[in-house]
Amino acid sequence: MLLKIEFESDVPIYTQIKNQIIEGIALGILKEGDEMPSIRQLASDFGINLHTVKKAYDLLKDEGFLNVHRRKGYVVTKNAFADDNFIEELKKDLQPILANAYSRGMMQDEILTICEEILRKFKNKE
Amino acid sequence: MLLKIEFESDVPIYTQIKNQIIEGIALGILKEGDEMPSIRQLASDFGINLHTVKKAYDLLKDEGFLNVHRRKGYVVTKNAFADDNFIEELKKDLQPILANAYSRGMMQDEILTICEEILRKFKNKE
Amino acid sequence: MLLKIEFESDVPIYTQIKNQIIEGIALGILKEGDEMPSIRQLASDFGINLHTVKKAYDLLKDEGFLNVHRRKGYVVTKNAFADDNFIEELKKDLQPILANAYSRGMMQDEILTICEEILRKFKNKE
Amino acid sequence: MLLKIEFESDVPIYTQIKNQIIEGIALGILKEGDEMPSIRQLASDFGINLHTVKKAYDLLKDEGFLNVHRRKGYVVTKNAFADDNFIEELKKDLQPILANAYSRGMMQDEILTICEEILRKFKNKE
DNA sequence: GTGGTCTAGACCACA
DNA sequence: GTGGTCTAGACCACC
Numbered sequence: 001m002l003l004k005i006e007f008e009s010d011v012p013i014y015t016q017i018k019n020q021i022i023e024g025i026a027l028g029i030l031k032e033g034d035e036m037p038s039i040r041q042l043a044s045d046f047g048i049n050l051h052t053v054k055k056a057y058d059l060l061k062d063e064g065f066l067n068v069h070r071r072k073g074y075v076v077t078k079n080a081f082a083d084d085n086f087i088e089e090l091k092k093d094l095q096p097i098l099a100n101a102y103s104r105g106m107m108q109d110e111i112l113t114i115c116e117e118i119l120r121k122f123k124n125k126e
Numbered sequence: 127m128l129l130k131i132e133f134e135s136d137v138p139i140y141t142q143i144k145n146q147i148i149e150g151i152a153l154g155i156l157k158e159g160d161e162m163p164s165i166r167q168l169a170s171d172f173g174i175n176l177h178t179v180k181k182a183y184d185l186l187k188d189e190g191f192l193n194v195h196r197r198k199g200y201v202v203t204k205n206a207f208a209d210d211n212f213i214e215e216l217k218k219d220l221q222p223i224l225a226n227a228y229s230r231g232m233m234q235d236e237i238l239t240i241c242e243e244i245l246r247k248f249k250n251k252e
Numbered sequence: 253m254l255l256k257i258e259f260e261s262d263v264p265i266y267t268q269i270k271n272q273i274i275e276g277i278a279l280g281i282l283k284e285g286d287e288m289p290s291i292r293q294l295a296s297d298f299g300i301n302l303h304t305v306k307k308a309y310d311l312l313k314d315e316g317f318l319n320v321h322r323r324k325g326y327v328v329t330k331n332a333f334a335d336d337n338f339i340e341e342l343k344k345d346l347q348p349i350l351a352n353a354y355s356r357g358m359m360q361d362e363i364l365t366i367c368e369e370i371l372r373k374f375k376n377k378e
Numbered sequence: 379m380l381l382k383i384e385f386e387s388d389v390p391i392y393t394q395i396k397n398q399i400i401e402g403i404a405l406g407i408l409k410e411g412d413e414m415p416s417i418r419q420l421a422s423d424f425g426i427n428l429h430t431v432k433k434a435y436d437l438l439k440d441e442g443f444l445n446v447h448r449r450k451g452y453v454v455t456k457n458a459f460a461d462d463n464f465i466e467e468l469k470k471d472l473q474p475i476l477a478n479a480y481s482r483g484m485m486q487d488e489i490l491t492i493c494e495e496i497l498r499k500f501k502n503k504e
Numbered sequence: 505g506t507g508g509t510c511t512a513g514a515c516c517a518c519a
Numbered sequence: 520g521t522g523g524t525c526t527a528g529a530c531c532a533c534c
Contacts (some may be wrong), residue, residue: 019222
């Protein structure tokens with residue numbers, strides 16, 4: 001699992017970490033049961049503060065992607081599921097992004113192809 | 127064009143305005159040449175600050191969705207286009223959202239269908 | 253709304269704050285729409301750190317008892333409801349406490365009476 | 379007596395052990411005079427540290443639920459009783475839990491019924 | 505060793 | 520003014 005943090009980005013560091021871990025799960029790089037690097041480890045690896053890492057981990061825990069094991073620390077889990085609420089949020093998140101692409105002249109198919117490309121990289125479910 | 131502002135959203139108000147105007151363009155509700163309500167008008171309609179509306183309008187101007195006309199005020203334009211930079215950004219924006227949906231157990235097809243649904247609402251280009 | 257913090261308690265300060273706010277809602281002292289004191293305000297009132305207060309507020313937000321309004325700050329809301337998950341948790345929380353009382357020789361009725369007393373203080377729903 | 383330890387719970391393991399033993403007593407599974415498994419035994423059964431088990435046992439001893447017998451090891455006893463202090467603590471523990479349930483829209487009767495259900499499982503005193 | 509809590513203080517985004 | 524993010528560093532609980 002290789003994280004890449006952009007310090008100049010306007011997206012918060014903890015969000016970058018969170019997103020990349022979720023992408024790691026989608027890509028099959030991170031599997032259920034995998035132990036995450038300790039908060040302090042990851043923080044020192046990237047030269048960031050442990051609270052920043054903790055916030056990312058805690059959000060992932062709240063969403064059901066991580067669990068805290070009393071001995072192993074944070075562990076990948078898969079309790080997150082797509083309920084109706086999530087689907088609603090998903091649409092709300094996608095809508096402005098897709099609208100922007102469309103309003104810039106892209107065709108529906110072009111946009112769909114990009115979505116497909118991204119999804120194809122994700123590991124097929126066994 | 128009906129704007130709906132959620133004061134308890136974590137999305138900044140100026141972003142909400144900006145997004146909804148872009149969506150209005152995608153949906154065909156706002157067409158090239160349409161005059162936007164004045165900053166003062168819109169601000170007082172929603173009981174928000176002038177600066178907030180101006181920030182949204184200015185961002186839209188920077189992106190090529192609005193123009194400032196000396197007499198008519200802000201006017202819908204269509205100078206925004208999808209260059210390589212934008213496509214890169216688009217992918218970067220979509221990736222974490224799609225990964226999240228996928229990691230929650232949704233199938234690629236399900237996710238694509240949602241994208242398609244959203245896109246279908248947008249007005250076909252004449 | 254009067255908060256009382258016990259610094260020598262082994263229950264974390266942010267939990268004390270969180271609990272008392274929930275009790276305030278149950279008692280009818282805090283009503284939907286009420287604006288909470290600002291993070292900094294409450295922190296300085298009690299001589300504690302603003303992060304501690306923020307953690308309490310954020311937990312309450314996650315549970316649906318508070319919302320962040322862009323102008324008013326944290327506001328009492330009532331999105332929290334008792335789904336099956338909550339009921340499960342509730343039982344899991346109550347069980348050891350009630351077992352302890354029972355194992356110390358209290359009769360079922362005695363224990364129930366205490367629960368009733370506590371519940372009776374809560375404001376009847378209109 | 380079957381213990382079940384959740385390593386990913388936020389409840390400390392020694393507390394889980396302690397609680398389940400008290401519940402065992404309430405349920406009548408553990409009776410006065412019963413010999414507990416040895417610390418070593420229990421620790422190795424669950425792959426946990428000796429100190430963790432010892433801490434649970436010692437706390438139970440302090441509260442009057444266990445006694446140390448020179449030969450038999452830890453033995454169930456029933457010296458624990460509900461003095462005024464305990465009743466105070468009991469109320470303090472119950473209040474936030476019940477307030478939470480109530481603030482989520484449960485009716486007083488619903489909550490009481492749950493308490494009753496739990497209590498009913500406990501063995502009637504002979 | 506791990507995570508959990510709390511402090512003190514800085515700077516930024518938003519309205 | 521509000522909350523949001525990040526840092527640096529301390530001390531504790533648990534295993």
